[in-house]
Amino acid sequence: MNDTYITFTGWVGTAPELRELPGGQQVASFRVASTPRRLRDGQWEDGPTTWHQVKAWRRLAGHVAESLRTGDPVLVHGRLVADVWKKPDGSLSTQLVVVASSVGHDLNHGTSAFTKPRREVEAVPSPEQVGASGEEAA
Numbered sequence: 001m002n003d004t005y006i007t008f009t010g011w012v013g014t015a016p017e018l019r020e021l022p023g024g025q026q027v028a029s030f031r032v033a034s035t036p037r038r039l040r041d042g043q044w045e046d047g048p049t050t051w052h053q054v055k056a057w058r059r060l061a062g063h064v065a066e067s068l069r070t071g072d073p074v075l076v077h078g079r080l081v082a083d084v085w086k087k088p089d090g091s092l093s094t095q096l097v098v099v100a101s102s103v104g105h106d107l108n109h110g111t112s113a114f115t116k117p118r119r120e121v122e123a124v125p126s127p128e129q130v131g132a133s134g135e136e137a138a
Helices: 058-067
Strands: 004-012 017-020 026-034 037-040 043-046 050-057 073-086 092-105
Touching: 004 050, 017 058, 026 058, 050 058, 050 073, 058 092
Parallel strands: 050 092
Antiparallel strands: 004 026, 004 073, 017 026, 026 050, 037 043, 073 092
């Protein structure tokens, strides 16, 4: 496999947009701005800002939508892919997108509290609910 992986830090530039696709799969899309800073001659200088389009799928999508806000410092790791589509005029357009495998707050800029979601467990009937035949009582 010749996938290209990228890890970067930056600031959430757009609120994550959560969508549910026809198969029930969730996807969250958001943009992250990354601006390098360098110390030159005793002064901090900002370099050019790079904007990254990020997509998170399935369970990560829901967690991103629930956890991230515009302006949050983040660390993103994922696969760099080319999103190619045909415009109405027939020409092709390409955008590089990071398909995230991990997203989290960048703790260099503050603290964060982690909340593990509860797993939904199928209810098991109690012995009183189960009759002598082993089937649930009505």
